[in-house]
Amino acid sequence: MHITLQTFGAFRQFGQNIRLELSDDAKVADLRSPLIAALAEFGANFDIAGLVGSSRFATETEILEEDAILHNGNLITILPPVSGG
């Protein structure tokens, strides 16, 4: 299945959206490895794996648990560590 990942913060430099291909039974935690692999091709001036590891995933209404099941076509947002206020 494919998932569209919406980016914010430091992930903005990789584009507004990133498309990932995952196995059909993938869960939220399974987003990280293919994402790190996809971003490594771009290169960055920060530790990509470290930032992906400290990020969470969300919909427009909730931050998702790591074991939440994904569905084909889902639009998921990646939330790096926050700094509002």
Added chain:
Amino acid sequence: MQFEAGKIFVDVLDVTQQPLDAMAGLAYVTGQGLAVRNGAENLFVGTVRNHNLGKKVLGISYDVFIPLAKQSFLEICQEAQAKWGEELDFYVVHAQGKLDIGGVSIVIAVGSPHRDEAFKASRYVIEEIKHRSPVWKLEHYEDGDSEWSKGCELCSSNHKHEAHVI
């Protein structure tokens, strides 16, 4: 007097179009005329300062995941009502877009019958927003460089914040 539930207003504004208005927040929680039922209004204003971690800052761009940010503001205000009084009024507006030094990044106004609850609820709201709301700062430095703030790591649950760096 009959108990009246407090009101909550939350929003995210594009500050390249319209600056945040602290006085609008204060007016919202104060009310008007005979409808004024609060005796204490607390106003918190966040502004862009000219330095951070030893670097000279020229401005900050705020990136916001608006739907989830607004929901988090609402939940945080509701939690504050549960802690300090369902009658408390809240106004929370956060900036999106680029601000120069001195620009207003957030306005939090709390109205309460008494001052103690107003101070505590205001402090709670700003601290929780810093830990939980999906907002990111891109600092622009004097040397032309820009850098995203390190920030606080979110937990899967909205209601916990253990690992964080500011």
